[in-house]
Amino acid sequence: MSGILEGKRILITGVLMESSIAFHAAKLAQEQGAEVILTAFPRPTLTERIAKKLPKPAKVLELDVTNQEHLDRIAGLVKAELGGLDGIVHSIGFAPQDALGGNFLNTPFESVATAMHVSAFSLKSLTMSLRELLAPGSAVVGLTFDAQFAWPQYDWMGPAKAALEATSRYMARDLGKDDIRCNLISAGPIGSMAAKSIPGFAELADVWNHRSPMEWNMADPEPAGKGVVALLSDWFPKTTGEIIHVDGGLHAVGA
Numbered sequence: 001m002s003g004i005l006e007g008k009r010i011l012i013t014g015v016l017m018e019s020s021i022a023f024h025a026a027k028l029a030q031e032q033g034a035e036v037i038l039t040a041f042p043r044p045t046l047t048e049r050i051a052k053k054l055p056k057p058a059k060v061l062e063l064d065v066t067n068q069e070h071l072d073r074i075a076g077l078v079k080a081e082l083g084g085l086d087g088i089v090h091s092i093g094f095a096p097q098d099a100l101g102g103n104f105l106n107t108p109f110e111s112v113a114t115a116m117h118v119s120a121f122s123l124k125s126l127t128m129s130l131r132e133l134l135a136p137g138s139a140v141v142g143l144t145f146d147a148q149f150a151w152p153q154y155d156w157m158g159p160a161k162a163a164l165e166a167t168s169r170y171m172a173r174d175l176g177k178d179d180i181r182c183n184l185i186s187a188g189p190i191g192s193m194a195a196k197s198i199p200g201f202a203e204l205a206d207v208w209n210h211r212s213p214m215e216w217n218m219a220d221p222e223p224a225g226k227g228v229v230a231l232l233s234d235w236f237p238k239t240t241g242e243i244i245h246v247d248g249g250l251h252a253v254g255a
């Protein structure tokens with residue numbers, strides 16, 4: 001039986017460790033028949049090491065989404081490798097330490113601006129730098145952490161995720177006419193590098209132990225990866241501007 005991404009060419013950002021949601025998205029995408037190309041930050045060597053654990057080889061390209069030169073050259077490099085693209089996975093988030101961990105009221109704008117640039121604006125800048133390669137029927141998929149609520153410790157990543165969610169809706173608005181979809185997976189807490197950099201992340205994650213309708217395993221990024229692959233596939237052909245929760249159902253309950 002062929003996989004749900006058979007013949008698709010997918011660029012995946014955000015593979016840093018085996019705990020990265022993007023690593024699981026890449027693994028599952030390859031298993032489902034996709035040809036995958038990875039981008040790396042801060043160094044290709046780290047991502048190349050993790051990429052060896054994927055079922056198939058994957059080329060790694062350096063990409064810092066705040067570096068305009070990197071954005072300007074990425075399409076040429078991807079075109080040389082794959083000819084075109086059928087999907088992009090944006091699995092990128094960052095906020096400086098003083099924008100996290102209960103310092104919300106004191107964070108300077110420079111730190112807020114960095115969080116917004118890396119975590120939200122980059123969904124647009126990355127997609128548009130690859131726009132010429134995206135075939136009709138392509139899907140852009142990003143990762144959010146439910147921005148409807150103010151969470152403990154999450155601080156300015158919250159407004160950054162709210163900006164990401166709104167950016168995704170506007171991208172859906174503007175790219176729909178070209179048959180390009182843009183959707184997000186809203187994942188529950190995963191013990192990745194990004195999570196570990198949030199002081200007090202355990203307190204935030206503990207909310208799931210008490211309130212999640214389904215049992216939630218913070219050490220398992222695979223459910224989020226499966227959601228990403230589903231949205232990349234042809235099985236959501238008329239879904240765009242959507243946010244699918246892969247959070248054990250926590251978003252649905254009040255207490």
Ligand SMILES: NC(=O)c1ccc[n+]([C@@H]2O[C@H](COP(=O)([O-])OP(=O)(O)OC[C@H]3O[C@@H](n4cnc5c(N)ncnc54)[C@H](O)[C@@H]3O)[C@@H](O)[C@H]2O)c1
Nearest residue numbers: 014016020021041064065092093143144189190192193194
């Ligand atoms: N871990 C969680 O609890 C959780 C929950 C919901 C959503 N998310 C989101 O999932 C996505 C992936 O995070 P993760 O949990 O897999 O952690 P991760 O640390 O494995 O991945 C974060 C990635 O962001 C990349 N990155 C940071 N700055 C960058 C830059 N300037 N240019 C390019 N890439 C850059 C890092 O290289 C890293 O690969 C993020 O958007 C994150 O906010 C995570």
